[in-house]
Amino acid sequence: MSGRAVAARRSPGPVARLAALSVGQVVSWGILYYGLIVAAPAVAADTGWGLPVVMLCFSAGLVASAAAGIVVGRWLDDRGPRLVMTLGSLVGASGLAMAAAATTVPGFAAAWVVVGLGQSAVLYQAAFTLLTRRHGDAQGGGARRRAMTVVTLAGGLASTAFAPLTAALLGVLDWRTTLLVLAVVLVAFTTPLHWWSLERSWPAREASGEHAPPPSVAAVLRTRRFWMLEVAMIAVAAALYMVTLAAIPLLTEKGLTYELAAWGLGLLGAGQVAGRLLYVALPRAASPWVPLATTAGLAAIVLALLSLVPGPPWLLIAIGVAAGAVRGAQTLVQGSAVVERWGPRGYGALNGAFAAPITAVTALGPALGPLLAVATGSYAAMGLLAAGLALVALALARWS
Known part of the structure; x- marks a missing residue:
């Protein structure tokens, strides 16, 4: 049996791939998006920066995510999702660790920009790119739509799962330690999921039956x-x-x-x-x-x-x-x-x-x-x- 055939047998099936991506969305949204929304009052109270300032730092991260998404989308097209989304989890966790160590508003804002870079590679926009390439025009787009619906239904559970968890952590830990714990959880869950379940690269255009060049x-x-x-x-x-x-x-x-x-x-x-x-x-x-x-x-x-x-x-x-x-x-x-x-x-x-x-x-x-x-x-x-x-x-x- 060829090495390629052995790898194909070991790779997860479509249901397992979709389940892993869905779990990754729950954890990524719950930590990289809802984590600070829940922790923001504690951050503001401890630092004296004020809640509007803390939320502006959060918004700066979202704007950074939007800008980085243009480049990340091109990388996903060209290189496949495994490395990009795995690195996205690591970058997001690094940003959380930087935020936990920040002692000034500029430092906290810079940390949240790093979190935004991680968001661009792991949240819905990256997941939609992955599912679109994975399913293409299969069944007139029905397979793609069903997969997107499953992933976003799972993502909708992120606040349900992680808002109480973050609040519970804040009840026994300070906000800095809470962010570090969330960073560890993010790495522990999402990096193996992304590395194990996602495609290393996309098939060649000829092999996949896609002969038309992408639109400019x-x-x-x-x-x-x-x-x-x-x-x-x-x-x-x-x-x-x-x-x-x-x-x-x-x-x-x-x-x-x-x-x-x-x-x-x-x-x-x-x-x-x-x-x-x-x-x-x-x-x-x-x-x-x-x-x-x-x-x-x-x-x-x-x-x-x-x-x-x-x-x-x-x-x-x-x-x-x-x-x-x-x-x-x-x-x-x-x-x-x-x-x-x-x-x-x-x-x-x-x-x-x-x-x-x-x-x-x-x-x-x-x-x-x-x-x-x-x-x-x-x-x-x-x-x-x-x-x-x-x-x-x-x-x-x-x-x-």
């Missing part, structure tokens, strides 16, 4: 279709994130207690999981603009309702859950947008360029809602402005 990123960036898609996706993402991340002040403005509004925010997050199932049911017409138009239209409706409906509390929370579901579906619509228009070849590089501005805008999501609420006079008025943005996305979707 520069050529696609010069098309009107790309920019209609880009602006529409930025508009709907900004609309959904600015309202859903400001759910607590929006609901308390309508008379809900803080505790009940916090429950509303938690249930909104649960709605995202349902929304990822909704994605599977979105219309699959010949024109790929239909899923984008559907999510933009639904976003406009639920955001307007969330702004205009005065109560009762159960109805406001139900509308919030619906908004979370639309946001969950939008994540997958964004992940599929490039491949459904330009095919799987060269997806990593092109999707990196496409996703970077969207990621940068959503990184500012925690600040966008409050800033616009101050500018417009209320969170309800901010929500109506967000609904208008979603309508802009709906109008542009037809030309994407």
Whole structure:
């Protein structure tokens, strides 16, 4: 038996590969994204830097992730996922260790930029590139869509698993030790998963049956279709994130207690999981603009309702859950947008360029809602402005 045949027998099957990637997403999101969100108040209280400053450092990491995603996407296209995603876990853990040792705001911000570099190689954008290349146009894209849905359903459990874990660690350890423990957990779980389960390299184009060259990123960036898609996706993402991340002040403005509004925010997050199932049911017409138009239209409706409906509390929370579901579906619509228009070849590089501005805008999501609420006079008025943005996305979707 040849060495290649032996390696093929030892390599994990498709179900095991998908399960490993899903577990990796839970751990990576739980530590590299939600870890600081939970720990931020403890960081601010201990250092005296202030919570807004700590969260700005977090946003700086997300912006760095967006920028690095362009290069990481090209690496994933050219070199395969095993080395890139394994190194991403190690870089992310190194950033956590740097943050734990930081004694100044610039040092903490620099550490979180390093975390952002790790995020770019292990979170959804990298996973979507991997799944797109792995499945290509198999079964008309159905296999790819199902795999993306499974991975994001798993990723949706990250906050459920790691927010309580991080809070429990903070109850017995200081925040610096907590970040170090999370860094160790990240390395211990994700590096062997990535190294064991991911493809070392992609098959040659001839061997895989892919004879057409990948589309030129520069050529696609010069098309009107790309920019209609880009602006529409930025508009709907900004609309959904600015309202859903400001759910607590929006609901308390309508008379809900803080505790009940916090429950509303938690249930909104649960709605995202349902929304990822909704994605599977979105219309699959010949024109790929239909899923984008559907999510933009639904976003406009639920955001307007969330702004205009005065109560009762159960109805406001139900509308919030619906908004979370639309946001969950939008994540997958964004992940599929490039491949459904330009095919799987060269997806990593092109999707990196496409996703970077969207990621940068959503990184500012925690600040966008409050800033616009101050500018417009209320969170309800901010929500109506967000609904208008979603309508802009709906109008542009037809030309994407």
